[in-house]
Amino acid sequence: MTTFVVDAMLGRVALWLRLTGNDTLYAPDMDDDELLQVAASDRRVLLTSDGELYERATRRGLDALLLRGPVDEVVAEVFDRFGIEPKVDPSRARCSKCNGELVEVSGNEKEVVRGLVFEQTFEHYDTFWLCHDCNAVYFQGAYWKNITGYMERIRSLIARRRLVGADGTHTD
Template identity: 45%
Template sequence: MPGREPARFVVDAMLGDVARWLRLLGYDTLYSRAMKDWKLVSTAEETGRILVTRDRGLYWRARKRGLRAVYVEGDSTAERLAELAARAGVRLDPDPSRSRCPECNGVLKPVRDKEKLRGRVPPGALEAYDVFYVCTRCGRVYWEGSHWRNIRRVADEAKALAERIREARGGSVARRGAER
């Protein structure tokens, strides 16, 4: 929707893969394996983030406080992403130009001047690719290498699963709400 801020997330320690994926998909996502439940809830409350968890008790505590929360049940990454797409409207369209750093959540800045990256990127990648992305926070360098085929495959699988979830629930996210 034009003018609408993209969703922002805080993710519990059991879902590190989901946090990385949300960042790859361009979502501002807080994650730390050391973040305690009370801190997850207070962070969601203070920053207006959606809490994503595999902990039923944590999910219900957040909901009782009026927070947006998604309880994720899926075992595979694709299943988990599908649940987030169906319940929180997560866009499953990976695009490196919109991605955030999967490690630190920093904003990625495109770099086309390969000379600036010599010594920081393998020579083969430097030759093969024209656009690189540098994290403005941690300095890591990314590019759309062959692993992006797998990223797109998982996203496509998640899209199909999300559609099945929506059909099974009898409607759209907008009509049924973003939370479980």
């Protein structure tokens, strides 16, 4: 499975890669040398909006993709290029904060998240996803609609990209 390292400018891309279950290193304080080093040592694809960094990566034979333009288009481009389904399945997602793997807890097991979420939230939901690395807790709350709505938008942008012919003209 493809893994990624993402430069500081592409935080939204990193977020959506993690939520769709892709191992994605994103640390905005890493400098260019560190990004190149981790791309090489971990064999991660470097996603960057910096032309100079992109050139350095390709000169070293690293997999890299130069991404520019509106963020939604960029997310769609990455998903399209790497065959990523625009769908967030919490049981496969990575922690959006730290890239950790999530563990589902429900029923009696959910006691482990008591105190990590508001009491009303704890009572209201039966299933949570806990990040073992940073203790972040996820549940399908009100924001879930925004997540699925955004994934639908990305799906339609991918479909539109595919309608654009090789010569750049629309065929629809």
